[in-house]
Amino acid sequence: MSPVARGSAVALLLALAGIFPLVITSQLATQIAVDTLIFLGATAAWNIFSGYTGYISLGHAVFFGSGAYTAAVAAQDWKLGGATEFLLLPLAGAVAAVVAVPFGLIALRAKRHTFVVITIAVFFIFQLMASNLSVTGGTTGIDAPFLAWAPKTYNNPFYYLALIIAVGTIALSWLIRGSRFGLQLRAIRDDEDRARSLGVRAMRVKLAAFVISGTVTGLVGALWFFFIAQVLPQYGFDPLFDLSVALMAFLGGLGTVAGPLLGALILEPSQQYLTLHYSNSYLSEIIWGALFLLVILFLPRGIIPTASERLTAWRTRGRPAPGGPRTAGPIPREPHSEGVR
Numbered sequence: 001m002s003p004v005a006r007g008s009a010v011a012l013l014l015a016l017a018g019i020f021p022l023v024i025t026s027q028l029a030t031q032i033a034v035d036t037l038i039f040l041g042a043t044a045a046w047n048i049f050s051g052y053t054g055y056i057s058l059g060h061a062v063f064f065g066s067g068a069y070t071a072a073v074a075a076q077d078w079k080l081g082g083a084t085e086f087l088l089l090p091l092a093g094a095v096a097a098v099v100a101v102p103f104g105l106i107a108l109r110a111k112r113h114t115f116v117v118i119t120i121a122v123f124f125i126f127q128l129m130a131s132n133l134s135v136t137g138g139t140t141g142i143d144a145p146f147l148a149w150a151p152k153t154y155n156n157p158f159y160y161l162a163l164i165i166a167v168g169t170i171a172l173s174w175l176i177r178g179s180r181f182g183l184q185l186r187a188i189r190d191d192e193d194r195a196r197s198l199g200v201r202a203m204r205v206k207l208a209a210f211v212i213s214g215t216v217t218g219l220v221g222a223l224w225f226f227f228i229a230q231v232l233p234q235y236g237f238d239p240l241f242d243l244s245v246a247l248m249a250f251l252g253g254l255g256t257v258a259g260p261l262l263g264a265l266i267l268e269p270s271q272q273y274l275t276l277h278y279s280n281s282y283l284s285e286i287i288w289g290a291l292f293l294l295v296i297l298f299l300p301r302g303i304i305p306t307a308s309e310r311l312t313a314w315r316t317r318g319r320p321a322p323g324g325p326r327t328a329g330p331i332p333r334e335p336h337s338e339g340v341r
Contacts, residue, residue: 033155043249048209140232141232246292248267263302
């Protein structure tokens with residue numbers, strides 16, 4: 001696709017996203033759209049670290065929950081209400097970044113498989129802390145301030161804030177991928193020891209990506225808290241969150257810019273559909289786990305890389321390989337000498 005066509009497609013998508021809540025006024029539809037954009041931002045943030053470095057994190061709910069609880073405690077203690085509560089989003093992102101520094105310094109010293117285990121262990125530590133500390137409200141959680149907004153357009157401010165965060169995160173992902181920093185991240189993913197030998201300061205680069213990813217995830221967590229209007233330990237620190245963002249990235253295309261977008265647009269509305277139409281609360285978890293296994297086994301590179309490879313193969317089918325032998329025209333024969341039979 002040419003740059004002009006790609007730019008036109010992006011502009012069209014942004015225009016459609018901008019007018020969506022104005023055209024589709026159903027509260028259920030806009031609620032699903034907000035949830036989808038929240039997971040889109042979280043998946044794009046997760047991909048900035050895990051997709052580009054190859055270190056699969058199953059502990060990003062630590063940042064999500066930290067952002068949610070930061071906004072909850074601050075709004076409760078400072079008696080904020082109305083639109084002023086959204087001023088807490090940068091604070092939530094900053095707290096998530098602070099959490100990411102010691103978390104990363106500990107976890108990123110391990111190899112990839114051990115790193116996954118450490119992220120899971122840290123996640124459960126934070127979940128237990130949220131369930132037992134008085135500042136977090138323990139198992140009763142914290143309620144968000146009441147918003148006296150018109151019910152018909154209640155979801156619209158959340159929609160546009162989630163859209164700004166999602167678009168900004170995708171743009172940041174695109175900028176990082178095309179930068180020297182992104183090249184170093186992908187070098188670590190391909191061969192970390194070789195990257196070190198070429199002068200890449202792997203620990204510093206990985207930690208920077210981890211902090212950036214955690215900051216955005218904390219922002220998303222705070223917005224989710226205000227949208228849901230309550231945070232509980234099992235939902236602020238939810239293992240299904242980590243499974244969901246990883247599955248969305250893997251399905252769309254791990255390490256690509258557009259992969260998280262495609263994965264979130266497919267899976268989050270599907271998950272909402274299952275929740276609305278089936279009473280079994282464990283059905284979505286079962287389907288999510290089975291789908292994750294199927295994607296890893298049969299579509300490990302994701303939809304976008306796989307489709308791109310097959311499209312390239314289809315376009316080049318029947319064409320001679322570059323530098324191959326010429327077959328057009330007769331092959332000249334060596335002349336026979338006279339008298340030779």
